[in-house]
Amino acid sequence: MKYPYFRGLEADRYSFYRVPKALIMVDLFEKMSGDAKLLYAVLLDRMNLSLKNGWQDENGNAYIICTIDEIMDSIRCARQKAVKLLDELEHEYQLIERRRQGLGKPNLLYVKDLYAGLSQSNYWKYENQTSGGLKSELPGVWKSNGSKTDINNTDSSETDLIYSAQSGENISGEMRKMKGIASIFKTSWKSQS
Numbered sequence: 001m002k003y004p005y006f007r008g009l010e011a012d013r014y015s016f017y018r019v020p021k022a023l024i025m026v027d028l029f030e031k032m033s034g035d036a037k038l039l040y041a042v043l044l045d046r047m048n049l050s051l052k053n054g055w056q057d058e059n060g061n062a063y064i065i066c067t068i069d070e071i072m073d074s075i076r077c078a079r080q081k082a083v084k085l086l087d088e089l090e091h092e093y094q095l096i097e098r099r100r101q102g103l104g105k106p107n108l109l110y111v112k113d114l115y116a117g118l119s120q121s122n123y124w125k126y127e128n129q130t131s132g133g134l135k136s137e138l139p140g141v142w143k144s145n146g147s148k149t150d151i152n153n154t155d156s157s158e159t160d161l162i163y164s165a166q167s168g169e170n171i172s173g174e175m176r177k178m179k180g181i182a183s184i185f186k187t188s189w190k191s192q193s
Contacts, residue, residue: 017038017041017042017044017045018041018044018045019037019038019040019041020040020041020044020114020115022114022115022118023037023040023114024037026118028118029093032088032092032093033085033088035075035077035081035085036085036088036089036093038075039071039075039082039085039086039089040089040095040096040111040114042071042074042075043064043066043089043096043109043111044111046064046066046111047062047064047111049064050062050063050064057108061110062110062111063099063108063109063110064108064109064111065106065107065108065109066106066109067106068082068083068086071085071086086098094112094117095111095112095114096109096110096111096112097109097110097112098110
């Protein structure tokens, strides 16, 4: 099959799963499998629908109902792999929580807020070093003073919008923090390459 080149805004016609950049950039998730990252993106997509439909428990926490068969279909994998990926997300990274409903009903899946969790755990700590760079206290990340010469800056793309589940407002403070962290990782990754 021959695929044509993009010539304009054709890429806008595709639908996408949004994979949080932190899953790629933060060393805490370095060993997470690519399939687990993809599954988290699929579950996040489903979470948006659940929020719109008002699927919340008695504590106001949003959940999704997603069977193993639906997971198998959405990421094109076997049952054993789907279960393994759910276990990885739940037990190794605590990014989801499964609650049994019993009586043959599917589990409720609570997809955890990755960015809020990293912020609350005080995982991101940085301070201004000079105008050229940031000092990082993230484990495994170089402390660098690199210049900002990135030509392809994707940090300001529309894919970075983060909304509060309760208010629906853009959380601009979290965005600024994430953009600062992303620039640290880009600089350190390029330096190590």
